[in-house]
Amino acid sequence: MFGTIHRNIRLSALVLGALSILGFRSILAVDPVEKATKPNVIFVLADQWRSDAVGYMGNNDVLTPHLDRLAKESLVFENAVTVMAVCAPWRASFLTGQYPLTHGVFYNDKPLPNEALTMAEIYKEQGYQTGYIGKWHLNGHARGEHPFSARDKPVPKDRRQGFDYWKVREVTHDYNNSFYFDENDQKQIWEGYDAFPQTDSAISYIKKNKDNPFLIMLSWGPPHNPYHTAPEEYRKLYDPAKITLRPNVPEEFQDSARQIIADYYAHITALDKAMGDLLAAVEKEGLSDNTIIVFTSEHGDMLFSKGVLRKQRPYDESIKVPMLIRYPEKLSQARHVRAPINTPDLLPTLLGLSGIKIPKTVEGTDYSKPLIAGEDLGNDGALIMLPVPFHEWKFMNGGREFRGIRSERYTYVKDLEGPWLLYDNQTDPFQQQNLVNQPESKELQARLEKVLQSKLKQTKDRFMPADYYMTQWNYLYDSSDSLRTEDYLQLR
Template structure:
């Protein structure tokens, strides 16, 4: 009897073994996969950092070891193009995924409407913790207030566009005497060079919220001018006499350009140190694989190329910015992305990477699928614009309304008078030969005009004079000198 039971037991074990190979494995394969945890998002934004001012882009003089290391682990966007090369319009376009004429922020210090659906509101609805540290520049001022009056005031809670953790000042460029307002509108001071304690605050936020999905936006003020205010230890790293200039810096300005660029690079190296601290903290907390890290800037700086400073202009020094995206979980192959990506495209692409449905209010393009598949962006070009000249490049010093396309190779720009600029950026990287009106380039000009007109139609942009948009949005020019003079050409409408 015992032998029979033993024999039956052995048979049962044998049968179970067969089932484990043939059956159980099949059943196991059909079990639902564990749902992946939502990725954290850390978005680091610098102000006025142009695309060639990083080591990984081939600049051998600027010191950016941490960003260079990050670039080796990231998608490197060679043609990240700001839709409008000035602060507030970029920020509103990024947060909403819309073009400036849609959300109304096409002029600095004008308010982003409360009704706008923004980055933080979208992520917050999906259960994310949300935090913002640094420069905001989206609260704006009322029509009857002094133009810059809101820059030193707290941003009301209902104007924070979905961000809960809050250490923010509307605008400041006094980086060594910098204050902010917290969630309760209490005024606090950053100690020393503000980018360093701001980054430390972001690190503290990350550590406290690592058990939940979070969205953290860290917004530095530098390397925006004033150029000479970086910490002394970083300024000592650069000898102006050894700075190499771009070919399009005029001879009479080259000494001034070297000094300014040396100071500009000092800010950049200080920020690179802060970026290194942030990346180290993400690694130490074990968050690297499932965290999307974005580094970019609002716009560039001419730095005396073509004889001018700052931004707003349609040249590469102004419109092109550095951009890196690292997300090891889904972007497993670091590589160069050459297709142009525009400011409104950033929000939908982030949402796509995060597995979040893109709202109908978003106008930009989601490029997450080709990026995750390991292919490049397919795009005829990024839209660039200046609906209203103001502040540093107003009518009185040559500012003009323009619309244009920056493709992977070409730049084409129109003003209200007609075609204005056409550059082959491959053969003419310093944009010194304008091809507009040259017969042999007529086919290229016509092609770029067609691309521009299609984009304007797509965005419902009628390309009107500045005054029309100011009237439409009930805005006032912040400076009487911004007004068009009597000699400015008005087209028939």
């Protein structure tokens, strides 16, 4: 299905490819002076790691010593907001710098189009080596095929969106002795806890490419559920009875929450160890100053806050993620950034930090200049959305379409019936008092409504029912109980 779609390739790329085939590698070598102006980029992505589950944000239960050290050398984004709190849409929005209704991946296991202009393609044009290791989740399946049919298959070369070095599994939630496919579609095994050999591969890649500018993306599967599958030595670090719960976890779920969070933290501490290995390798190779290191996650996890698990919902546990950016050469002063940054903003900001021109296809905002200058980002909030509820929060169990704004202080969300949620996250950090449509909130709500409408206009989002977008993109719901039935409003 996808192999028939090919991008237009610039003449210069064709010439370089021909030279490479003929063996003229010396001609293609990057000049040392040019290399000095091109920062390396190491992007580390976790899955379902919520923003408060790190020591540097004041969590005294979780052990993250390596990330805590990295935070002291980085920009710490206190309000990194995922535009859509679910896996594939985040990935597509990050790689393209676009909003979900532009690139069309607003539903898991749908394909990012081949013609999309992506991060790796942009950096590759600038002479970068490009590599990807870990979970991909952007190949999708053809219309009418089983919804998870591509998860255990290799990703075709023309579907790798510009990444050349390739050790990838489309999707798995088995994090021990899991298999993956290499550049030649050969099945291999990540022995043991897969985040560890994945990180080792990233370290090997960095060592081999240290004399050329490189972009490597390391994508871990955890701490996404199943929660109990972290190595035993890390699980032993946590006693569920000693876990501190957020006040918005209902009493009837607290025992379950403590056990799940203890296991969740075990994954996190294991990943922190892997991050420590990666940072040590970068330092050993002398690459620290001229390397942009980003650590973040796709989305969070409710972990029984408000009595529910997982993501998609517009609450902070779901939409806020940890994010650190270290780049000593230009971001010399570590600090906390409180203004929101949204998923589509990450690519243009990285391009700005790298000195690369931002393509016109990118919709996000480049915040590199204010970050370098130590200034406020100067925005009025990040857009959050769910065009189509599905899987874990489908219509049959209360899922609803929504659009909203997460500003530095407030959360404002509408569904198709009108204003739904309004929280003052400064006075109510656990979002327990909904102020929507209250007389005392009238002016605030009107102001946030204006901001939201401006964002929707800017992104050409008409905020239509889910069926509209499914039809527009020729998608099928993956299960019959995900369908938006006429009486779904009564099911919420």
